Amino acid sequence: MPFKTQPRKTFSLNAIPLSAMIGLAGIAIALICALFAPWLAPHGETEVVGPIWLPMSSEYLLGTDNLGRDLLSRLIFGARTTIFVALAATVISFSLGMLLSFTAAVTGGFVDQGLSRLNDLMMAIPTLIFALVVLAVLPQNIWILIIVMAILDSTRVFRIGRAVALDVAVMEFVEAARLRGEGSVWIIFREILPNTLSPLLAEFGLRFAFSILFLSTLSFLGLGIQPPAADWGGMVKDNKDGIIFGISAALIPGTAIATLAICVNLVVDWLMKRTSSLKGGRGDV
């Protein structure tokens, strides 16, 4: 079967496919909820408004939870916590991973070897298991959680960042910059970074989606964000006992997690396709 290369796409609103549009819209809604939570939520974050596990009604649009708190309000406040922690972890892991990987790629030699072997070692332990071991020791605190998530995630960023940077680092313009006598910092920020931006942007989205799921899993296991603060994974944990009585309150925050992750993935998918077609690739791998 013939493999055609896709035509080069230009950036305009019309070029965004429907799936990516849906993804962007979903992310926008979640962000609005997160930013304006106190004004959007009908009730307070920890305010008990009625009996437990009320079904959906006109007063409580999504019903109430295991302590009689309004589920919709907690969902909106939960968006704030979940997105903030996941985003903070992703940003830190990205900065850390990119900085180290680019340093490794540009410096080479001993630094590269040391960092790469350390990274291999960290990746030899499954992320969740590593997090469980570390969180068993550390005190429970939102910033510690963010840092642990960021460091564990940065191993993945390091790997891809190093691969991408090595690809670019051997190109003529980098060689030219080196011969001009530019320093490593200039080479990293002015020569390599702009040329690796689009694959790394897709990677950022992927890591963000992963962070949301990872945070939710940790919270679900009771090791993430601590009550009474609302966060989506923790809300599933709070309401899970209702499931055996046929009460679906636990599935509502679960749906929110899944929807946000799907939206991010849809956008990433589009970004990746776009990157591969820009690079003149076959656009389907």
Added chain:
Amino acid sequence: MAAPGSASGPGQANDTGAGGPHPRDRSVSGNASASHPTAAPAAGLVSPGPWRRFARRQPLAALILKRLGLSVGLLFAVSLMIFGGVEALPGDFATTYLGQSATPQAVENIRKDLGLDRPVTERYLSWLGGALTGDFGTSWASRNSVSEQIGKRLGNSLFLAAFAAAISVPLAIALGMIAVQFRNRLPDRIINVVSLAAISLPEFFVGYLLILFFGVKFGIATFPATVYDGMSFSDRVSAIALPTATLVLVVLAHMMRMTRAAILNVMSSPYVETAELKGLGAFRIIARHAAPNAVAPVVNVVALNLAYLVVGVVVVEVVFVYPGMGQYMVDAVTVRDMPVVQACGLIFAAFYIFLNMAADIIAILANPRLRHPR
């Protein structure tokens, strides 16, 4: 990317004459692996040591032994990290164990009781020695033997993971092939969108969804998934039906997408295009040109996902209240029961490292090009 096909095949690395095997070496070892010349560096000037000689005669065995050694070293480093990390991080167990109101005397007593007053190296060595002989000490919380608990639970976890693997692996490969066959047409698009959605679903969400529908609404599956000794095999299987389904759904999408990408990668390489242009039939192209090169990536995908399965078990066990390793570890983490956490962490890491090693070794066996690392 290297030139595809046989261009980087056997012999090329040695054409420069630097480190080619001597003819007598080739005649000494008559087995199949020796037909691939070794890529070992030239040892012409120095007299070769026993390892060099072995590597030259049995390049494949040497490569596999090297990979095995690497895994053992990695496991050792991981044990050091799990133990040392726990030591180096702040937080005093005795204080946590007794609560905020602990008197200094009580803290001192409990530290002595748990053996925390001994030096770190001594404790590490005795822990490692115990771990190697299958003794992980006693739990701080329940004072039971950790190994005894793990012995019971490890079997349960492996049973669940193996069952999920037996269903998901063939299914994923078949779906991946269908997606490649119909690529960019309707079946592929449907599989693509559904699998994209599936990889975005957290395990616990899938689990509770299945419980709500199959366990509660229709009442055709059991929840919680309790298993006990002396349970008949069919009862056991019906008890783990829902956890297995959850694991399959979660891992299937990953594996299928990776299989699709791996096969597509092979199918879009120039030698397959050449075969097409030569006018070969589709079946012959797949059987003779694509399949041998696709085995390694697909096996790699399977092994990676099996490794993922071992970890995915943790959340699924908590959801279904299944008495396995994952639940044991999570419970221990909440009460900071370090001997249990360390033991479980080490065992999970060992499985993960072992499966990754298996993936590498199978890839080396399937693809001669990997025997000549550049």
